[in-house]
Amino acid sequence: MLRRSFLKFLAATPLGRLAAGLAATLASAAAIYLDLTQIDVKKTAQKRAAAAEIHLPYPRLRGPVSVEEALANRRSVREYREEPVTIEELAQLLWAAYGISETTYGLRTAPSAGAQYPLELYAVVGDLGVKTGEGYLPAGIYHYDVYAHSLQMRKAGDYREALYRAALEQIWVLKAPVSLVFTAVYSRTTRVYGERGRLRYVPMDLGHAGQNVYLQATALGLGTVAVGAFYDEEVSRILDLPPDETPLYIMPAGRPLASYRLTEKELIQYYQRRRA
Numbered sequence: 001m002l003r004r005s006f007l008k009f010l011a012a013t014p015l016g017r018l019a020a021g022l023a024a025t026l027a028s029a030a031a032i033y034l035d036l037t038q039i040d041v042k043k044t045a046q047k048r049a050a051a052a053e054i055h056l057p058y059p060r061l062r063g064p065v066s067v068e069e070a071l072a073n074r075r076s077v078r079e080y081r082e083e084p085v086t087i088e089e090l091a092q093l094l095w096a097a098y099g100i101s102e103t104t105y106g107l108r109t110a111p112s113a114g115a116q117y118p119l120e121l122y123a124v125v126g127d128l129g130v131k132t133g134e135g136y137l138p139a140g141i142y143h144y145d146v147y148a149h150s151l152q153m154r155k156a157g158d159y160r161e162a163l164y165r166a167a168l169e170q171i172w173v174l175k176a177p178v179s180l181v182f183t184a185v186y187s188r189t190t191r192v193y194g195e196r197g198r199l200r201y202v203p204m205d206l207g208h209a210g211q212n213v214y215l216q217a218t219a220l221g222l223g224t225v226a227v228g229a230f231y232d233e234e235v236s237r238i239l240d241l242p243p244d245e246t247p248l249y250i251m252p253a254g255r256p257l258a259s260y261r262l263t264e265k266e267l268i269q270y271y272q273r274r275r276a
Contacts, residue, residue: 054142054151056091059099065219072262074214077223078172080254084131085177089220090123093253094144094151096216097121097180097209106147110208113201118188119209119248120144122181122239123151126160129177141239159238166234167227167250176252180213180224181235182206183245206248213251223256 121144130137139158142151164174189197227250235247
């Protein structure tokens, strides 16, 4: 009875309608707060997961393929098997590209003008793209920490299709299990060398590091290709790059669909035909 009278009061009087409106507003505000709190909790968990450091297997300094063999058999490979690379292979590619090769000053595997090292390196990993001892590396965009030889996930998920579209739909970017992406912080070099650093020295640095990836991929029985045709703004957005970083190279990597081998006999015969 009392409840029915109270409801009539709420419906019939201005004061009652005001009280009912305030109650409804407070209830809505509480629901929104709880939703936002849940979203913040999810975002915090995602950020913590993304920030987790993955220690890579240590680089190997000896391998079964000589420098001469890697040079002879290096090709630009655009067709890959539907197979993952291993975490050891990815670690070796990253180290060869730009890793530490001198432990007093932290010098790298690739030369750099004035040892300014303007490049940064990312790995865009697809679903089931990198095999680990326990399963697979989660799909995502990872930044390579050259000093710790480790990866930090920047974004979770398979971004190969987005990268493929940003790269003018070059199919090898989509099909490769992983792509390395080189970026440059030009100011590291221009603060020493001015505009010459931007126009000449940073591109030289990129060429050195890119060739390292080619040769190491060949030595591992993998293939890669240097891709420079893409929309810079789109790649920057996909990688969430800071304003001072510019994407320069995409290098998809995987197991070649067809292998290439040059023999010494073939090479000698080639030169002999041109000496005749």
